[in-house]
Each structure stands twice: as C-alpha cells, then as structure tokens.
Amino acid sequence: MSTSDPVPVFRALHQGRDPGDPLVLPGPWDAASARTFEQAGFPALATPSAAVAASLGYEDGLTPAAEMFAAVARIVRSVSVPVSADIEAGYGLAAKELVERLLETGAVGCNLEDSVGGVLLDPHRQADRLAEVRSFAGDRLFVNARVDTYLLGGPDLETGTIERGRLYATAGADCVYPITAPPAALPRLAAAIPVPLNAHGSPHAPQALRRLGELGATRITFGPLMQQQAMRAVREMAGALRGP
Template identity: 60%
Template sequence: MTTAAAAFRALHHGRAADDPLVLPGPWDAASARAFAEAGFRALATPSAGVSASLGYADGTAPPGEMFAAVARIVRAVRADGVLVTADLEDGYGLAPRELVERLLETGAVGCNLEDSERGSGRLTDPQEQADRLAAVRAAAGDAVVVNARVDTFLRGDTALGPALERGRLYAAAGADCVYPILAPAGLLDPLAEGTGLPVNAMARDGGPSPQELGRLGAARVTFGGGLFRRTLAGVADMAADLRNGLPPAAL
C-alpha cells in the first residue's frame, strides 16, 4: 500500500505546465471501469456523485455505505493497476486512526478531507483542521496521499489571504496537496507558490480546460460531481424519449 501511495504521490510532481494530473471521478464500479479502459491511471471518487448513486443527497450518505462504495470502485480497477483516491468529506467525525484504517481497508491510496463541517457547512477553525490533518498524517504515515480541501471560496470569501493561511497550515500539518475548491483560476499559481504544495483545481462546464488550469498553476484536476451529473442528464434524456414513445438515441 505504501508503494502504491508513493506512486500516486509522485504523479503530482514534475509535470509539464499543460499536463496536470487529470483524475476523473467514478461514482460506481461500472463508471470506474469505463475510465480505466479509457486509459486513466488514477481516479478520484466524488462524494456528491457516489452519494447520489446510493440514493442520498450530497453530504448525507452514511460513512459505511461510502466506504463500501469506494471499496467496490477500487476492486473494479485494481487488476489494471489503477489507483484510487476517495473523497471522505470532513472525515465523518471518525477518530484519525479509525478513518485511516477504514480508508486503507477499501484499497484506496489517498483521500480528500474538507474544512467544512458535514451538514452545517460551517468552516472549521483553521488550526483545529490543521491539527486534525496532522493526526491523520501521524496515523497514516506515508500510506495515504492527503488532499486538504480549502472551502473559503466555496463559502463566499473571494480573497486570497484566508485560503493561503489555511493552505500553509495544512501544508505544515503534512498534507500532500491542497484543494481550494472554486478558487478563481488566477489565484491557483499564488496558492501553489504560497503553500509549496501541488494545487488541485476543479474543472467545470464553461470554465478553463484541465490543460488551461495546469498552465494557470494546478498540478491536479478533478471534476467534483460534474461527470456524474453529465451522465445523469443523458439518462434523463433517454427516459424522456422512452416516455414519449421514441427510440432512445443511445440504442
């Protein structure tokens, strides 16, 4: 497991500016297989997509079901050597050692941990979050690649300073990567410079492409629940065709 985590960690470094690490977000075993067969060597599960596939609103899936879903995704692509990192939201209130143990049991090599409280959305105190990340790092050693999400932009603060403060604290706590979700593209490079860590950016419809995000400072690009929503829109179109007596375009 440590070797796999080291391999995944290495994928974040030494990349050309227009070649960030692109991590599609599978929500179940079948979508994971599709991404693996397309040639992606690593995947990042989105909590929103996985939750929806399990019949829950984002942020409400029971942790046991989330870990089980991650394990199925890992199992679906393990034989191909595809690495998986998992979105674990705020850690579900689990003690750091239990969180790490349950993650490693799934076979995943990394995780996202966000600094908003699940349910309330309240931003966690930055030092409190840094202490928690440090405890996760101590429990995991080098067996988990920790992507520390910074939610200041998501919560409406558009300034660089608060996000940078949090990013620096999380870097000092042992995070491998910072994820300032919804950060303006022009702030990706200052965040990378200021934290000294690879920065994860989220690609969105109508926004910069993954390659453009790389040139703007992102070392890693994910998609949140966007790929799931795009797929579900196709299912909705097919359902409408069927309801109207038309042959579904996908057949």
C-alpha cells in the first residue's frame, strides 16, 4: 500500500465529478481479482459481500464476521488503491468494535445495509447506528449507507427511499446507495438526498454507466455480478475440458 492516507484520496474521488463521468468501482472477491482491476487502471475498489462469500464457500449473508474481515484485509494488502468493504449489516457488532475491525483491515470505507434477513430496519434506529459509526470513525472511514427499499419492495418506494437517505445523510453517511433503484428514479433521488448517490450497474452493459451518471449517480458498483460472470467463464472452460 502507499504510505499516503488513502481515505482522503477515496473521498476526493466522489467530489466534483462531471455528470457523465461517475466513479466506477469494480468489486473484487479475492486478491487476484483485486490486482486485475487495479492493473486495468481503476482508482479504487469496493468489495461485494456476496462475491466474497462465494469465494469463501458461503451463501450470501452467512459469512462469519472474522472470515469477511480477513478476506477484506487480504484484498487491501494486495493492491495500492483504496478499497471500501461491504460489511452487510455489521454482523451484530457494536459500532465501536465494528469501526475498529474495519480499520484493522486497512479499508477506507464500508457499505452498511438497512435490512437484516429480508426485513427493513427502522430508519431512525439505523440512522442512530450510522451516527455511532461516524462518531467512532471520525474522518477515517467513508460510510456508504445502503437503502434496501427497492430491493425488498413495498408501497411508495421513492418516498421511503428519500426519507431514509436524508436521515442517513444527516447521521453522517458520506454516500447513499438505493440498491436496485430504477434508473428513472435516480434524478429525483439525487435531487432530494444531499450526499453522493451510489447506483447499481451491470458489467454486461458498460455503455450504460455514463447514462447512470447523467441521471444522478456519483458512483457505480456491481454487487456480485463480476464474480458471477467470472464463474460462468470458469464453467464454460470446465465444460470444454470435460468434453461431450
């Protein structure tokens, strides 16, 4: 890793971007994939928990905290660019311990989800938790607050997403991630939420990433889609080797 502090570098990548130039953050699942993305020229990376889980042999959401933090640390050590970590809903850890363990990995930031087991958390309680994380982390972590309203469905998704996004921004979140929000909703979400917006993109449609930026996304991540695409390539290779 570089001896300079990567956190301000990562934070600066979210500022002053042209609408058609969103920050694209590939999702490494191990050290080898992280090095590949760095060698391709990406300035920062963001681990997806589902992809890391798959690489470790777990179903999404079932990775023990110790193994997830260890995997993140290996990825961070393998590259010289900033790495943000998807830590799901925080593994039930108190905010102080969560921050300490994240900092031990060398990650510059984190995703924190506002649902557990397919159930949305109370937005005010989640805002309080984000405020605790911010209090213990200070400026040492870039906090991306994931909003799972569109993922889980329900009435009046846009209003609920905006309410949560505003609460989380006030609590200290640096960025808000309304995962799976439709592109058509991004302009209204970006206008209503006073921090950068993270959109969910597809590696199968790189030409659409610029458009997501024009619609209001400051940054774009891909969840486990890159790891899943890589595994399809492995299956095809295996099938070819196996033969008819």
